[in-house]
Amino acid sequence: MDRAELVELLSPEGLRLLDALPPWDSKADVLRTVENLRKQGHSPALVAAVLSQAKLRARAHVKFGEFAERMLFTEAGLEQATRLRVAALHAGRFARAGIGHVADLGCGIGGDALAFAALGLEVTAADADEVTAAIAAFNLTPFPHARVLHSRAEEVPLGGIGGAWLDPARRSTAGGRTRRFADPADYSPPLDFAFGLASRMPVGVKLGPGTDREVIPADVEAQWVSVDGDVVELGVWTGPLARPGIRRAALVVRGDEASELTGAADAEDAPDGPLGEYLYEPDGAVIRARLIGDLARANGAWMCSPGIAYLTADRAFDSPFAHRFRVVERLPAEERRLRQALAERGIGVLEIKKRGVDIDPAALRTRLKLKGSESGTLVLTREQGRHVALLVDRE
Numbered sequence: 001m002d003r004a005e006l007v008e009l010l011s012p013e014g015l016r017l018l019d020a021l022p023p024w025d026s027k028a029d030v031l032r033t034v035e036n037l038r039k040q041g042h043s044p045a046l047v048a049a050v051l052s053q054a055k056l057r058a059r060a061h062v063k064f065g066e067f068a069e070r071m072l073f074t075e076a077g078l079e080q081a082t083r084l085r086v087a088a089l090h091a092g093r094f095a096r097a098g099i100g101h102v103a104d105l106g107c108g109i110g111g112d113a114l115a116f117a118a119l120g121l122e123v124t125a126a127d128a129d130e131v132t133a134a135i136a137a138f139n140l141t142p143f144p145h146a147r148v149l150h151s152r153a154e155e156v157p158l159g160g161i162g163g164a165w166l167d168p169a170r171r172s173t174a175g176g177r178t179r180r181f182a183d184p185a186d187y188s189p190p191l192d193f194a195f196g197l198a199s200r201m202p203v204g205v206k207l208g209p210g211t212d213r214e215v216i217p218a219d220v221e222a223q224w225v226s227v228d229g230d231v232v233e234l235g236v237w238t239g240p241l242a243r244p245g246i247r248r249a250a251l252v253v254r255g256d257e258a259s260e261l262t263g264a265a266d267a268e269d270a271p272d273g274p275l276g277e278y279l280y281e282p283d284g285a286v287i288r289a290r291l292i293g294d295l296a297r298a299n300g301a302w303m304c305s306p307g308i309a310y311l312t313a314d315r316a317f318d319s320p321f322a323h324r325f326r327v328v329e330r331l332p333a334e335e336r337r338l339r340q341a342l343a344e345r346g347i348g349v350l351e352i353k354k355r356g357v358d359i360d361p362a363a364l365r366t367r368l369k370l371k372g373s374e375s376g377t378l379v380l381t382r383e384q385g386r387h388v389a390l391l392v393d394r395e
Contacts, residue, residue, distance in 0.1 A: 346372030
């Protein structure tokens with residue numbers, strides 16, 4: 001979105017028209033909608049702006065729920081925005097630490113700032129992009145104790161502010177193409193600046209879950225967060241925002257439930273052993289936090305093979321930190337024989353999961369030439385270093 005489009009959108013006519021549009025339907029006749037709006041006398045620029053926002057609002061429901069209907073977005077801002085329920089957890093950290101005024105440096109469209117303000121915290125938010133800062137200001141309008149600056153994070157005056165939250169931009173968009181930054185020095189603001197602030201005040205930093213662990217300072221709490229099976233972020237917490245004795249954490253959010261596994265350091269892997277009756281796939285946050293060994297030891301499980309993130313056990317246990325599969329039978333690992341075994345069982349629909357093997361599941365599924373009315377789940381992995389193919393049932 002450019003400045004001219006934003007001006008159109010923020011006009012009284014633009015906001016009225018946007019709120020009057022029916023919910024976005026990707027299957028609707030968009031050309032007919034455009035034609036009808038143009039017949040009503042709306043300019044082409046305004047029609048394009050409101051339809052773009054309607055589409056973004058529909059996508060934003062995943063992160064913001066019903067609040068999306070009163071917010072504005074940019075494509076990049078929505079992509080990087082924190083889910084509202086995760087942002088509420090961020091805000092809770094600051095509130096529990098007794099920090100009453102938070103600087104949100106690089107606030108984007110204001111997702112985290114909304115959560116801070118909703119808890120009654122005073123918020124100074126800033127973004128280097130003029131359009132993005134204006135959209136954040138619109139989204140924060142209901143909160144008189146929140147202000148938004150059009151400013152680089154490095155230039156925001158921090159006097160009187162008790163703590164800072166940073167979500168550095170990790171990609172750039174130009175000509176409709178997005179490029180991810182590999183070097184943290186290219187983030188906006190750079191990662192060195194973000195962690196450098198920790199010498200002045202408590203700081204929380206949101207990073208991508210796949211961030212190189214080498215850039216994580218040794219004296220912080222690193223918390224990987226998954227939501228409904230997707231690992232969505234790495235939160236790095238310093239000073240009083242970090243919990244004593246915790247350096248690694250995996251927070252697993254499923255629906256309205258949240259569960260956490262924590263450790264003082266990376267956990268040593270559990271010993272490996274023969275396949276048991278059950279196979280367990282740890283949640284991605286547990287894998288990223290390297291707490292698989294603690295999960296195994298807490299439940300009497302062991303590793304299927306060194307360095308591979310599958311656990312196994314002879315008994316069933318329930319855990320929010322792992323999905324359970326019952327091993328039905330071993331199948332031949334060699335592809336020709338595997339195809340024959342699946343055909344004999346009439347399996348025409350097959351979910352393929354794999355760890356520790358160099359196989360493209362989609363390509364393999366095609367080569368297996370599946371036929372039949374049965375469905376199944378196939379796990380391709382290693383057992384104590386040997387390739388195995390396991391037919392399993394989800395439980």
